[in-house]
Amino acid sequence: MKLEILQALNAERAARRPAVVITELASGAQRLLTADQIDGDPLAAEVHKLLRMGKSATIEAEGRKWFIHVHAPTAKMVIIGAVHISQVLAPLARTLGYDVTIVDPRTAFASAERFPGVPLIADWPDVALPPLQVDRYTAFVALTHDPKIDDGALLHALAQNCFYIGALGSKKTHAKRLDRLSAQGASAADLAKIHAPIGLAIGAVSPAEIAVSIMAEITAQLRLPQPLPS
């Protein structure tokens, strides 16, 4: 790999922008595609498909074999609510490779003693979230149960097009939440993206079990093929 390609690739990765390296396997010839260069590439269709899945693969085209190496940004998780579930979810997500940040304006909850080693921001979401650069490679989880904290955070997550957005609360609680968010201008299509009640239905009862069900739902959203946006 040429040093220029490696340096440019590392720069794209540091900026959390997707990048793709294409290698012709017989000769070793390589090219780097940044996100805005993909459309102009002869293999654009295959690259887009693999990028959507976050997968790398060898394909055959023009009678040759090409390795398409997809470098999607590392997934982040933002948790709204330094609650009991978060005490399990945060370390679990870190084990799975996510960069985790917890936001909760209630300082009694957001204490370092309760969350050793996890970045905590004891501020309101409208202050805490913009610097976090929430993006489509972010799993966003709202767990406070408090509309004053969760609602604005969820609108931010929808605007940033997070790949997963989940909110704690029963069907009834969620119906009320949808009414409130809709009154604040969220579209029906956007609201349908919120996973609630949060987590896969595995009969979770304890906070730790709920954390597992949330993590499983996020993993499914990340890894299972999703219907293409129309």
Add this chain to the structure above:
Amino acid sequence: MPSTLDRDDDILQAAQQWHQSGRGVALATVVETWGSAPRPAGSSLVINDEGVFLGSVSGGCVEGAVVTEALEVISSGTPKLLEFGVADETAWQVGLSCGGTIRVFVEKVGAP
């Protein structure tokens, strides 16, 4: 922090840093898998000319052999495409116990 989602981040950073500090460096990347391969395409290993490596291409089954080949690639500068699997005649030494087959592309960092 250990990461199973995207550990190649650190690996590519290490590749650049090692190269900048004057070491010979190679990258080995899984480019194709068949059957139940332990790590997916895109998984990579960075190796320097002292045989120090980071990352994995198989979860431990064939890394030793890949490092040996990588040292050769570092000195020759010519990339190699390696294949490992149970069908290999060397399977008993460096095969994948899970029964899969993987192809690994090994290239020198800073190749012209």
